[in-house]
Amino acid sequence: MKARLPKGYGSGGAGNIQQLARQAQKMQEDMDTVTKELEEKDYTAAAGGGAVTVTVKGTMEISSIEIKPEVVDPEDVEMLSDLVLAAVNEAIRNAKAEKEEKLEKISGGINIPGLF
Numbered sequence: 001m002k003a004r005l006p007k008g009y010g011s012g013g014a015g016n017i018q019q020l021a022r023q024a025q026k027m028q029e030d031m032d033t034v035t036k037e038l039e040e041k042d043y044t045a046a047a048g049g050g051a052v053t054v055t056v057k058g059t060m061e062i063s064s065i066e067i068k069p070e071v072v073d074p075e076d077v078e079m080l081s082d083l084v085l086a087a088v089n090e091a092i093r094n095a096k097a098e099k100e101e102k103l104e105k106i107s108g109g110i111n112i113p114g115l116f
Contacts, residue, residue, distance in 0.1 A: 030106045038099050045090035047083045054087035056095055062088060 039058035046053045051071040055064045065087075071080060 027106060031103055034102045034106060035099070038095070038102065041095075041098075043091045043095040043098070045087050045094060047086035047090065052080070052083040052087045054084070054091045056088070056091035058095055058099070060092060060095060062091075 041058045042055050042063060043058070044053060044055045048071060051068050053064075053066040054062060057063050065084060067080070067084070071083065073079070
């Protein structure tokens, strides 16, 4: 017994695969472009009501840390460390969130291992 494919499914197998490959290649190129653009951006976050401000590059490297002099208390270095840590983590989260959002728009939510 011979299996039948639904109408329109048997005629363009190779063409459909080539089209799918072109679409995947275009998607990869778009994702590379967006990734490069995002790596050039800066993401800034503050903690302690603006007492500590951190700027992170899209490459997840810290480019600056600004600390207001009034929060520098030699008796409470731990609080300053906590503020710096909070600001750094928030800036990194902002950078990651934008990258994930933009790449998901391109891929339509598809996650093919090794492709992206």
